Amino acid sequence: MIETVIPYRRRRIGSMEVRRVLPYSKRRSVGPFVFVDDFGPFEIVNGHSMDVLPHPHIGLSTVTYLFAGNMTHRDSIGSVQRIRPGEVNWMTAGSGIVHSERVSDSGNPAGSSLSGLQTWIALPEKDEETEPLFYHHASDELPLVEADGASITLILGEFFGSESPVKTMGSPLYAKCKTPQGNVLEITSEVEERAVYCIAGSLLIENRIFGPGELVVFSPGAVTEVGSETDSVFMLLGGPALEKERHLYWNFVSTSKDRIESAKEDWRSGRFRSIPNEIGYIPLPAA
Secondary structure (H helix, E strand, O other): OEEEEEEOEEEEEOOEEEEEEEOEOOEOOEOOEEEEEEEEEEEOOOOOOOOEEEEEEEOEEEEEEEEEOOEEEEEOOOOEEEEOOOOEEEEEOOOOEEEEEEOOOOOOOOOOEEEEEEEEEEOOHHHOOOOOEEEEEOHHHOOEEEEOOEEEEEEEOEEOOEEOOOOOOOOOEEEEEEEOOOOEEEEOOOOOEEEEEEEEOOEEEOOEEEOOOEEEEEOOOOOEEEEEOOOEEEEEEEEOOOOOOOEEEOOEEEOOHHHHHHHHHHHHOOOOOOOOOOOOOOOOOOO
8 A cells, every 4th residue: 555655854944944745856746745844833932033934936836734823824916814723725826926924923922832734736737827816714614524433624625525615726635634543544545646644643554653754655546544553643635646747946836947947037036026015035045
């Protein structure tokens, strides 16, 4: 059932150290998911140290899913949205968008925690230059499914006999699964590429134990059983395999290297639309 296991690598974004899972040298994507960062828990203190300043994206959709703490999203199409644990921000960059994610103005008490996952989903090639858009869904809008003794929040896609209300491109599957000790959850094979990422506890798969920070990628077509050595939380993610290789540079994703080069020049030259009432920006990396 197991195709590969991807351990996280430590990366720094501003003042924050994150655990990067995708992309990986031996597995660039799982379904349309091309980027997964696991962050926190961080203690929130006064100031702007955890704010992510305005930066651009093309060719992808982003999904922010928080386990603790609040963030405020702002973007260049005028969206302003606080996101709380269990809610979904779906932002489609398409032809180009600029956004920021601020912790400092989101109503977090000093000393509270921030943790969550940031994922990027590559758009289908035909949709890479679509107009940018933004959707927000409260936690009570997402289906809560009971299956094989597990409690499953369906964030994106259709699975376990239910369907998320989040409008997507590329048919991603994304779910948060809470399983009690000794439980076994069967993950059927109708989704082409699937993986699980342990958040808390420990998982038993093919007589191997996996803990937080490990992404277990399953072989296509295999019916998979995920057991829980302890009370556990894990994310299930995947979808159809990408129809074509994606190139990634910084915050840009595209089937075309030339398109990424033009996006780099657009950011250097200030041609992206700015965020209303925002200040500062992240410059293009030197390398």
